[in-house]
Amino acid sequence: MSAARTGNSSVLSHALKDALIAAIVAFGLFMLLLGFLTDDSRGPLRLLTRPVLLATTIGIVFVGRFLISLIYYNATTLRYYLGALWTAICSLAREFKIALVVLLLLIGGGWVFFSPKDWPLILITVATILIGVRFGFSAALLVFAALFPVAFYNNPYFLGIAIIILTYVMLGWGLNIVVGLAGLLDLGYVAFYAVGAYSYAIIAQAYGWSFWVCLPLAGLFAAFFGILLGFPVLRLRGDYLAIVTLAFGEIVRIVLLNWVSLTNGPNGIGSIPRASFFGIPFNATETGFAAKFGLEFDPTHRTVFLFYVILALALITNWVTIRLRKLPVGRAWEALREDEIAVRSLGINPTNTKLTAFAIGAMFGGFAGAFFATRQGFISPDSFTFPESALILAIVVLGGMGSQIGVAIAATVMTASFELFREFEQFRLVIFGFAMVGIMIWRPRGLVSTREPTAYLKERKTISVEHVTEGRG
Amino acid sequence: MTSAPILSLQNLTMRFGGLLAVDDLSFNAKRGDITALIGPNGAGKTTVFNCITGFYEPTSGSIHVTHDDGKKFALEKLPDFKIAQRVHVARTFQNIRLFAGMTALENLLVAQHNRLMIASGYTIFGLFGLPGYRKAEREAVELARHWLEKTQLTERADDPAGSLPYGAQRRLEIARAMCTRPVLLCLDEPAAGLNPRESDELNVLLRSIKNETKTSILLIEHDMNVVMEISDHVVVLDHGKKISEGTPDYIRNDQKVIAAYLGVEEDAVEKVEAEVGL
Missing domain, CATH: 1.10.246 (Serum Albumin; Chain A, Domain 1)
Structure with a gap:
């Protein structure tokens, strides 16, 4: 550490010198390329100079090179100072x-x-x-x-985004059971989301049952589909499993498109009953929520209610997953991810274990689907395409397979950035791609790649990434 | 208590295409004994193991396990996990197969899955943390603690299995197999890669398993120190056939076994083959 400290001033001057050289090289390169511009658009050919552009470019090169040589080549020094700073802050906070x-x-x-x-x-x-x-x-x-809704009550746009984010957090947590814990690569998760949404829409319209009755039914339907898919495909492993689940996702979407008598085909199902406050509708009438509670009617009431519904659903998903991990079935999932042959040698039925993972993951997908249907009021097969599956899978992979908090952060970052970059529609996927490459280089196993043990004798020690297996289906 | 052998193989044959890996093999393993299966590389020992534990379905022949209460199981048609679940035959692997990312303790808890699964009401009671399940879990941890002590791994209980040294991983695999409460423990080269001190400790461990839990042990081993010291009965395989069987002392002096292991002069081979009847 003392070596790092004495090397500090030389590190700084070295980085400065390095950046200066890079700036000079950039000046030589860009002087003619960017500094001058020939223009013949108005009359004769003229030579224009662009000093601001040139200066900006060189400035970027200088600063960038300075940072790179400071951070990249002197990572230990920098880490030492940052670490010392952090320790100081922490001890101050504690004192x-x-x-x-x-x-x-x-x-x-x-x-x-x-x-x-x-x-x-x-x-x-x-x-x-x-x-x-x-x-x-x-x-x-x-x-x-x-x-959140208290702070942003007057900002329905933010509330809307928060609801979307929470939906994806829930979907990510649901898929995390299948991919992260059991290690089964599922590329067709959106199929269960679709089954949940459609079963909610159809049941709610046909029977007029309330959201709270239809929600569990939608989850059960999705779980049933999970088992239905699971039976034939779970004997497959790795890439083969991924391809079959991908196909299953597409089959469900195509069935939804073509079974017009039930699903109304590509036109989708509209005017799906909206969620009510345990029977009290959110409208401006005498019997509406606002009138009953003596409030002035405000459409935000419904949005806030939906926010808390999805928050509760997501937290239930999280709670169940955390509990399941500590139960024999959850341990068997993780063991299955680590080594299937060893699992079989211990008398654990691998097919049943995989099926439960598939069914429970699918059930949470179904809940999220039912919520989606009641929030939108309209669903069509367009909402359940393959990129949606890919997005949810990306959330799980980026977050760190098996980590609840990592998945939540990844879902927030991905969904929020999709909203933030809405103006740069064309570049969204490019940015997405860069982010993926960046994660692959710096955090190949996701944001949170460590594993928390489910039981301990003396002390709970976090398990570092190199021991944890990713699972091959 | 029945007097029938714990494990009985009759005319077991395993064929992979044109390769005859196990050829008409019959032997018995006595209840409460340590039976060793030895033979040169490629003799078919691991194939026999895989047939017993259900990872292979034998081409023909039968395998029977008889429990203490006289209940008899035919293993040749049962799938692998049912053999471990119902017949209580546990095994270890030649190349260690631990759950590397899970702690030593978790490895031992996974091994008690079926028992805990019933206690947790197939997850439903466990989800809400009912007392019945919590008691079962405490018992499971106690059993795990017992075997961690036996294998001298208590200090490493909360470390990931993948971070343990090689010898400790071997011991942990045995502890994991014992946590399934087996009647027959099949060990595939448990002493492979162990240093002399570690293989002495293994002898002590296997003897104590035999004496204290009354578990019968079937083991494949190349380390003659281990084989000769602890086994009660030795079966020698070569090219899928049983060439000899008997007590360690008998095997040690058997010309056919020496010939199979060390090789002999051309004319001696013919002489021995004539004796064996090839």
Whole structure:
């Protein structure tokens, strides 16, 4: 460490020198290419100069090269200083915990004093940080999610995006059971999402049953389809399994397209009954939610309600998965991912074990599908194409197979960035591709690639990535 | 307590296309004994193992396991996991097959899957953490702790199996097999890659398994130290055929076995083959 410290000034000057050389080379290269422009659009040929563009380019090269040589070639030094800084912050936070809380409250209070309109945002920020310091990252995320509608009540656009994000978090967690825990590569997960959505739409329309009755039915239907698919295909392994599940996804979509009498074909099913507040509809009538609770009618009520429904569904998925991992069936899934032959030698029925993984994963996909149908009010086979399956799988892979928190972060980043880059429609997939390549280089096993043991004798030790098998189907 | 042998093979034949891996093999393994299966490389020992544990379906012949209560099972038609589940035959593998990303303790808990599965009401009771399941889980951890102590792995219980040294992985695989509470334990070269001290410790472990749990052991082994010291009965295979069988002392001095292992002069081969009747 002391070597790293003494090398500090030379590291900095070395990086500066390196960046300067790169800037000079860039100047030589770009002077003629970017610095001058011949233009004949208006009258005779003229020579234009573009000093700003040239300077910007060289500036980018300089800064970029400086950062690269600082970070890349001197990673140890940098890591040492960052580490020291982080340790200092942590120990400060630990030493002055009460002071920190007071400081936060003071800042929050001052903020409220100067701009009282922002109080929900301030509340959520302060609460999240406090919970995060005390109980850790996951708890902070949970509090943030729970308070989100309070802070962004006046921003239906944000609420809408949050609902979409949570839907994908739930789908990611559902698929995580199949891919992350049991190690079965499923490329047709969207089929179960579709089965859930369509069974909800058809049952709700035909029988007029409420959302809370149809939701479990949709999940059961999807689970049934999971078993139906599982029986013939689970004897396949790896690539073969992936291809068959891919085909199953397409078959379901094509059946939905062509079975016009049941699904209304490509026109889709419209006017699906909206979710009600346990029987009380969200509308402006006398018997509506607003009137019953003495509120002024506001369409956001429904959005907030939907937000909490999907949050609850996602959290149930998470809770069940965490519980299942610690039960024999969950351990058998992970064992199956690690080594199927050893699993069989211990008297565990591999087919049943895989089927339960498929069925439970499919069931959560079905729940998400039912929610999707009631939120949209309209579904068509277009919503259940292969890229959707690929997106959900990408969420699981990016998040780190088997990691709940990693999948949640990946789903948030992917879905939110798709929304943020909506203006750059054409470049979205390019950015997506770059992000994937970046992950492959720096985090080939996903954001969170460690594994938490499900039982321990003395102490719980996180298992590092090199021991964990990815599973070959 | 029945007097029938724990394992009985009759006319077992295994053919892979044109290759006759096991040729009309019959032998018995006595209840409570350590029976060793030895032979030069490629003699068909592991194939016999795979037939017994159901990973291969034999071309012909029969394999029977008889439990202490006299219940008899025909293994030749049962799939692998049912043999482990119902007949309680456990095995280890020549190239270690642990769940590398799971801790040593988790490996031993996976081995108790069927018992825990019933206790957890096929997951439903377990999901809500009912007391019956929690008790069963505590018992499972206790059994695991017992075998971790036996195999001197208590210190490494919470480390991933893949990070253990080679000898410890071998021992953990035996502990995992024992956690299935087997009546017959099949060990495929348990001493392979162990140093002399470790193979002495293995002898102690196998003897204590035999004496304390009354589990019968069938083992394939090349390490003659282990074979000669602990086995009660030795079966020698060469080219899929049984060439000799008897106590370790008898096998040690059997000319046919020496010939199969060490090779002999041309004329001696003919002499021996004439004796064997080839």
